[in-house]
Amino acid sequence: MKYGALFIKVALLFCFITGCTFMNEQQEISKPATTLIQRQLTSEGQGLNNRMLIIATGDMSGVYFSLGQKLSYMYEKYNGAVSGTRITDASIENTELVSRHRAEIGFTTVDVLDLPETDRSKLRALTALYSNYVQIVTTKQSNIDSLEDLVGKRISVGTTGSGTRLIAERILLETDLPPDQLNLSYLSFSQSAEALRNGTIDAAFFSSGIPNNDIAYMSKQTELSFIPIPEDIIERLQKQYGVYTHNEIPSNTYKGMKKSVKTISIKNVLVTYDEMSDLHAYNLVKTFYEHLPELQDTHPAASDISIIEATKQVPLDFHTGAMNYFTEQGIIENQ
Structure with a gap:
């Protein structure tokens, strides 16, 4: 019985790493186990923490999912992050996952931020996005x-x-x-x-x-x-x-x-949790905007994303790391 239980645990861990999808979690990871382990070992010291960067998205046919997949690819390619996406019921679930540190980034509409069940104290904005x-x-x-x-x-x-x-x-x-x-x-x-x-x-x-x-x-x-x-x-x-x-x-x-x-x-917004390091948040936003054309090629809705509008119409405090980047770019005045 002990060996049987151990086998099940090992099998579940293998499936999680290699991208198997479970009905209750529906989580996707974009790289095989050996690549993930290698990237995790080499990502230290590049401004990103060494835990997996999970992006909470939405329905597979929705814009959140396609943009989340592209973001995951971009953060692996340009930041050396160990990254993957998670299929969810979208906005409300995403804010919950991020506030509980079960995802590092999440897509959400701004109307969700004022709901009683949304813990705004644990959330920070990274950037405004396009509109739904x-x-x-x-x-x-x-x-x-x-x-x-x-x-x-x-x-x-x-x-x-x-x-x-x-x-x-x-x-x-x-x-x-x-x-x-x-x-x-x-x-x-x-x-x-x-x-x-x-x-x-x-x-x-x-x-x-x-x-x-x-x-x-x-x-x-x-x-x-x-x-x-x-x-x-x-x-x-x-x-x-x-x-x-x-x-x-x-x-x-x-x-x-x-x-x-x-x-x-x-308006849609990309959120993270309040405890993410300033350097980590800064690098995520920097990569987002330095390679924005790649993201915009993913779906027509993303063509409305603009750094000029990055801090507008978002009723949530921005992460200090994101604010540092926008200040450097002249989007906001020095605080």
Whole structure:
């Protein structure tokens, strides 16, 4: 029995290092064990600590995941970091993982930072990113043209732990729709897309950079419609939370779109924990911006990332190491 238990532990450790994915953890590591060990031994003294640099991302079809994969590659290539990504339910889960030191970096929307369950005292911002657009998607055959048409419909509002669910529920609360007449599901982006295609749901909320990969793929197979968010709801959300911006999904974003769609956008931010060393945080941000074109080639949403906007619209204290870099670059005045 002892040898059996030891074998299981060794097997689990091997799978973790070599990138096996477990249903409960869903963690990806991008290099085999021998390479990881070698890099970990050689990364000391390069300004990064010698623990694995885990980046908490999101759904595999989302922008967080693709950018996280590229960041992991960049930090290995330019910083000698032992790095990997972790698939999560996105924003809310990511802030929890980072605050508990179970990930070094996480992607999140800024509206999550004011939630009671978010421990802001343990989090620090590294840089502002691009914006997420709320995209409420349905199919032409559903005959849904407005939020009022969602009464009695089957709606996916995103997974528990996601920024999508947060903003979807906030939008629905601002409507006059009776809650007991909304049939809600809590699906990931990919699950929502599949459910829309096979007709098991009627509409789905996506809070994502544009274009969202799942929506883009769906638009090539199915005629889609996008539900606009009324101006009065946008204004109420802006007044109540202060982090939402009136925006539009451009008409050329997805196949079949005939006109732009009114919506709201939310700024994304890259966060770390408060105890990360100043030098470590400085080097992460420095690499991020020195090689930003590589990141921007990964997804069109990243084209909106700019060092000029790096410290704006983020209701969270920035890490001292990040501030040092931005001060050097003339983005902020010396404190």
